[in-house]
Amino acid sequence: MPSVKTVALVLFWAPGLGTSAASHIAKYNSDSLNGLLADSIQLTEQDIGDFSAIAFGDRAEAAATVSQREQHQRCRVFPGDDLWPWTEEWTRFNNSLDGALLRPTPAGAVCYPAHPAYDAAQCQFLLRDARSTRFWLDDSLTELAQWTQGSTCLATNETQAQGKNCTRGGFPEYVVNATTAKHVQIAVNFARNKGIRLVVKNTGHDFGGRSVGAGSLSIWLHHMKETQRLPSFSPGNYTGTAARFGTGVEAWEVSNFTAAHGGITVVAPGGNTVGGVGGWVGGGGHSVVTSTLGLGADQVLSLGVVTADGRYVTADPFTNPDLFFALRGGGGATYGIIISAVYKVHPPITLTTTSLSLTLSSASSPSIPATGAVVVRNADAFWTGVGLYYRFCGRVVEGSGGQGFSYIYPQADGGFRFTTTSTFLNRSRDEVSRIMQPLYTSLRQAGVLTAADADPTTRNSSIYGASRRGGTGDQPVNTRYRSRLLPRANWEDDARWTATMAAIRAATEAGYDENFYFHATLTSPTREVAGWPGADNAVNPAWRENLMHAMLMDVQPDNFTGQQARARDARMQRYTSLLRDVSPGAGAYINEADPGEPEWQQAFFGSNYARLLEVKRAWDPWQLFWAPTTVGSEGWAVEAVDGYPNSQNGRLCRSA
Numbered sequence: 001m002p003s004v005k006t007v008a009l010v011l012f013w014a015p016g017l018g019t020s021a022a023s024h025i026a027k028y029n030s031d032s033l034n035g036l037l038a039d040s041i042q043l044t045e046q047d048i049g050d051f052s053a054i055a056f057g058d059r060a061e062a063a064a065t066v067s068q069r070e071q072h073q074r075c076r077v078f079p080g081d082d083l084w085p086w087t088e089e090w091t092r093f094n095n096s097l098d099g100a101l102l103r104p105t106p107a108g109a110v111c112y113p114a115h116p117a118y119d120a121a122q123c124q125f126l127l128r129d130a131r132s133t134r135f136w137l138d139d140s141l142t143e144l145a146q147w148t149q150g151s152t153c154l155a156t157n158e159t160q161a162q163g164k165n166c167t168r169g170g171f172p173e174y175v176v177n178a179t180t181a182k183h184v185q186i187a188v189n190f191a192r193n194k195g196i197r198l199v200v201k202n203t204g205h206d207f208g209g210r211s212v213g214a215g216s217l218s219i220w221l222h223h224m225k226e227t228q229r230l231p232s233f234s235p236g237n238y239t240g241t242a243a244r245f246g247t248g249v250e251a252w253e254v255s256n257f258t259a260a261h262g263g264i265t266v267v268a269p270g271g272n273t274v275g276g277v278g279g280w281v282g283g284g285g286h287s288v289v290t291s292t293l294g295l296g297a298d299q300v301l302s303l304g305v306v307t308a309d310g311r312y313v314t315a316d317p318f319t320n321p322d323l324f325f326a327l328r329g330g331g332g333a334t335y336g337i338i339i340s341a342v343y344k345v346h347p348p349i350t351l352t353t354t355s356l357s358l359t360l361s362s363a364s365s366p367s368i369p370a371t372g373a374v375v376v377r378n379a380d381a382f383w384t385g386v387g388l389y390y391r392f393c394g395r396v397v398e399g400s401g402g403q404g405f406s407y408i409y410p411q412a413d414g415g416f417r418f419t420t421t422s423t424f425l426n427r428s429r430d431e432v433s434r435i436m437q438p439l440y441t442s443l444r445q446a447g448v449l450t451a452a453d454a455d456p457t458t459r460n461s462s463i464y465g466a467s468r469r470g471g472t473g474d475q476p477v478n479t480r481y482r483s484r485l486l487p488r489a490n491w492e493d494d495a496r497w498t499a500t501m502a503a504i505r506a507a508t509e510a511g512y513d514e515n516f517y518f519h520a521t522l523t524s525p526t527r528e529v530a531g532w533p534g535a536d537n538a539v540n541p542a543w544r545e546n547l548m549h550a551m552l553m554d555v556q557p558d559n560f561t562g563q564q565a566r567a568r569d570a571r572m573q574r575y576t577s578l579l580r581d582v583s584p585g586a587g588a589y590i591n592e593a594d595p596g597e598p599e600w601q602q603a604f605f606g607s608n609y610a611r612l613l614e615v616k617r618a619w620d621p622w623q624l625f626w627a628p629t630t631v632g633s634e635g636w637a638v639e640a641v642d643g644y645p646n647s648q649n650g651r652l653c654r655s656a
C-alpha cells in the first residue's frame with residue numbers, strides 16, 4: 001500500500017505522468033534511500049525519440065572538439081538571431097516538458113501605462129503589500145538584487161513610470177518550471193544543443209546576478225520541495241542520522257521540517273527565504289550555528305546532480321568524488337545542477353542571545369533613541385566600544401561556539417549606531433551573562449558604559465530553527481555587497497588588531513557621505529568543526545581562517561546610469577581596499593561579495609582554484625553553466641547595456 005504522502009504526490013503529478021513515471025513511484029515506495037520522487041523521474045532515450053534538440057551530450061567528444069566550436073560561435077544564441085529556435089521548436093520542447101515551459105511577463109509591467117499588462121490596482125499591491133506575501137518569492141523571474149537585471153521594469157509609482165517602458169532587460173526569455181530531474185535534463189540538453197545561454201534560478205537571492213541573464217533559458221528549481229527523514233543514512237565515518245531535501249526547499253521550510261521531527265537540527269541559512277540547498281551550500285553557507293557545526297557545505301553527505309551532458313549522477317565521498325568536492329563550496333551554477341541533497345542531522349540545540357547597542361550622538365536627543373541603547377558622546381569612545389566588542393566576540397565565538405551579528409549605520413545627525421546580537425549554543429541565560437561579563441567590565445573601564453548603564457539583557461533560550469517567522473518579508477532591493485573575510489590572525493596581535501579597527505572605522509565613516517553601512521558576522525568555521533566529509537570540500541580556505549565576515553552594504557539608487565555606477569564602483573573599491581590591506585592573502589565570501597571583486601579567483605576560491613578548474617573542464621567542456629565570477633567563467637563576459645558594471649542585461653559573448 002502506498003503511504004498517504006505518496007498518494008498525494010501521485011495526484012499532484014498526475015497530469016504529466018506516463019506509464020514509465022508510474023513505475024518510478026513503485027521504486028520510490030520500495031526504497032526511500034533511492035532519493036526523492038524528483039530524483040527518480042529521469043529522462044530516457046525513449047523520451048528523446050527523434051527530437052535531437054534534447055539529446056544527451058558526450059563529454060569526451062566535446063573536450064576533443066573545443067577549438068572547432070570556438071571558431072563557430074562568438075556569442076550565445078540570442079532572441080532574433082538566425083539560430084534562435086523557431087516557435088515550433090519551443091512548442092515541441094514544451095511538450096517534452098509536459099507543458100512546464102513558461103514565458104513570463106516581468107511583474108513590474110503592471111505599473112507601466114504603455115504596457116499591455118498595465119493594472120493600477122496590481123501595481124499598488126506590488127508597492128504596498130507584496131512584501132508581506134509570497135508574491136516575489138513565487139515569481140519565476142524576480143531577482144532580489146534588481147540592479148543585476150538592469151532595472152528595466154521596476155515596480156514603481158505610476159507617475160514615475162509615465163513615459164518609461166518596461167522591457168525584459170536581463171530577465172530570461174523562457175523559464176522551465178522544473179519539478180523533476182527529467183525537466184532539468186531536458187532543459188540542460190536543449191540549451192546546450194541550441195547554444196542558448198542557460199541560467200539556474202532557485203530563489204533568485206544571489207547578490208551577484210548569478211541566477212538571471214538576458215536572452216537566456218532559465219531553469220527554475222523553486223517547486224522542488226520534497227523532504228525526507230533518513231534515520232539510517234550514515235556513510236563512511238559519519239555516525240549520525242540524515243535528511244534529504246529537494247533543491248527548492250527554503251531555510252524556513254528546513255526549520256519547519258526539523259520542528260515537525262522533534263526539534264532536530266539541520267544547519268540552514270539565517271535568512272528565512274534563502275534556499276537551504278542551492279547557491280547557499282554551493283558557495284559555503286554561513287549560519288548562526290556555524291562555529292559549532294560548520295558551514296552549509298560541511299553538512300552534505302550526498303547529492304543528486306544533473307551534469308552538463310544532461311545525465312543524472314550521484315556525487316558523494318565514494319561516487320564521483322571530484323564533483324562532490326567541487327559542489328560543496330566551489331560555487332553554484334558551475335559543475336551541475338543539484339536536484340536533492342542529503343544533510344547531516346544533529347541533536348536539538350538551544351540558542352541564547354544577548355544584544356548590545358551603542359549610539360554615537362552629539363545631539364542632546366539622539367535621532368534614534370532605541371530602548372536599552374547606550375548613547376556615547378565622543379567618537380573615539382564609540383569606536384573604542386565597537387572595537388572592544390569585536391575583539392571580545394571574535395574570541396568567544398571560537399571558545400563558546402556562537403555567532404556575533406552586527407551593523408553600524410550612519411545617523412542623520414552625523415553620528416553612528418552600532419547594534420549587535422551575540423548568540424550562544426546550549427548555554428543558559430546565566431552562563432551567557434557570565435561569558436559576556438568581561439566585555440561589560442572593559443566597556444566600563446574604558447568609559448563607554450557608565451555606572452548608570454545596566455548590563456545588556458540576555459533573552460531566554462529557544463530551540464534552533466523554532467523561531468522562524470515563515471516565508472515572507474523579502475523583496476527586490478538594490479544592494480551591492482563589498483566584503484572581506486578577516487582572519488583569526490588579526491585578533492591575535494595587538495598591532496594587527498589596531499590596524500583592523502582603524503580600517504573598519506575609516507571605511508564605515510566614509511559611508512556617512514557615500515550612503516553605505518557596515519555589517520559584520522563573526523563565526524569560526526574551522527576544518528575541525530567541518531568534520532567528515534566536510535573538511536575535504538571546496539570551501540574558500542579563507543573561511544577556515546575567518547573570524548569576521550566584514551561587509552560594506554552599498555545601497556545604490558535604482559536609476560543609476562552605467563557611468564554613475566562605474567564612478568561609484570571606483571570609489572567603493574577604495575573603501576573595500578582598506579579591509580583588503582589589513583588581510584593580505586585572505587578572501588571574500590562569494591555569496592555576499594562584489595561580483596566586481598578584483599582577482600576574484602583568489603578572493604573567492606583561494607588555493608582551491610586550480611583543482612576546481614580541472615573539475616569544471618572535465619564535467620562541463622561546453623562551458624554550458626556560466627555565471628559571473630564562477631570557476632572557469634573567464635572566457636565569456638556579458639556585454640552589458642550602458643556598460644553598467646556586472647549587470648546581466650546584455651549578450652553573453654566570448655571575451656576579446
Ligand SMILES: Cc1cc2nc3c(=O)[nH]c(=O)nc-3n(C[C@H](O)[C@H](O)[C@H](O)COP(=O)(O)OP(=O)(O)OC[C@H]3O[C@@H](n4cnc5c(N)ncnc54)[C@H](O)[C@@H]3O)c2cc1C
Binds near residue numbers: 199279286333591
Ligand atoms: C535576505 C537574504 C538573506 C541571506 N542570508 C544568508 C545567510 O544567512 N547566510 C548565508 O551564507 N548567505 C545568506 N544570503 C546569501 C545567499 O547565500 C546567496 O544569496 C545565495 O546565492 C542564495 O542561493 P539561492 O539558491 O537561494 O539563490 P539563487 O539566486 O537562486 O541561486 C544562487 C546561485 O546558485 C546557483 N544555484 C541555485 N540552485 C542551484 C542548484 N540546485 N544547483 C546548482 N546551482 C544552483 C544559481 O545558479 C546561482 O548562481 C542571504 C541572501 C538574502 C537575499
Ligand SMILES: *[C@@H]1O[C@H](CO)[C@@H](O)[C@H](O)[C@H]1NC(C)=O
Binds near residue numbers: 098100101102103
Ligand atoms: C506550454 O504548455 C502548457 C500546457 O499546454 C501551456 O499552458 C503553456 O502556455 C506553454 N508554454 C509556452 C511558453 O507556450
Ligand SMILES: *[C@@H]1O[C@H](CO)[C@@H](O)[C@H](O)[C@H]1NC(C)=O
Binds near residue numbers: 160
Ligand atoms: C508618485 O511619486 C511622486 C514623486 O515622488 C509623488 O509626487 C506622487 O504623489 C506619487 N504618486 C502616487 C500615486 O503614489
Ligand SMILES: *[C@@H]1O[C@H](CO)[C@@H](O)[C@H](O)[C@H]1NC(C)=O
Binds near residue numbers: 163164165
Ligand atoms: C517606449 O516605447 C515606445 C513604443 O515602442 C517608443 O515610441 C518610446 O520612445 C519608448 N519610450 C522610451 C522612454 O524609451
Ligand SMILES: *[C@@H]1O[C@H](CO)[C@@H](O)[C@H](O)[C@H]1NC(C)=O
Binds near residue numbers: 102140177179223
Ligand atoms: C510551477 O509548477 C508548480 C508545480 O507543478 C505549480 O504549482 C505552479 O503553479 C507552476 N508555476 C507557474 C507559474 O506555472
Ligand SMILES: *[C@@H]1O[C@H](CO)[C@@H](O)[C@H](O)[C@H]1NC(C)=O
Binds near residue numbers: 236
Ligand atoms: C575514517 O577515519 C579513519 C581514521 O581517521 C580514516 O583512516 C579513514 O580514511 C576514514 N574513512 C573515510 C571514508 O574517510
Ligand SMILES: *[C@@H]1O[C@H](CO)[C@@H](O)[C@H](O)[C@H]1NC(C)=O
Binds near residue numbers: 255257470
Ligand atoms: C509548517 O508550515 C506550515 C505552513 O505555514 C504550518 O501550517 C505548519 O504548522 C508548519 N509546521 C511546523 C512543524 O512548524
Ligand SMILES: *[C@@H]1O[C@H](CO)[C@@H](O)[C@H](O)[C@H]1NC(C)=O
Binds near residue numbers: 292347348350425
Ligand atoms: C546541545 O544539547 C543537547 C541536549 O543536551 C545535546 O544533545 C546536543 O548534543 C548539544 N549540542 C551541542 C552542539 O552542544
Ligand SMILES: *[C@@H]1O[C@H](CO)[C@@H](O)[C@H](O)[C@H]1NC(C)=O
Binds near residue numbers: 460
Ligand atoms: C524567561 O524565562 C523565565 C524563567 O523560565 C520566565 O519566567 C520568563 O517569563 C521568560 N521570559 C520571556 C520573555 O519569555
Ligand SMILES: *[C@@H]1O[C@H](CO)[C@@H](O)[C@H](O)[C@H]1NC(C)=O
Binds near residue numbers: 557559560561
Ligand atoms: C534618479 O532619481 C533621483 C530621485 O528620484 C533623481 O533625483 C535623479 O535625477 C534620478 N537620476 C536619473 C539619472 O534619472
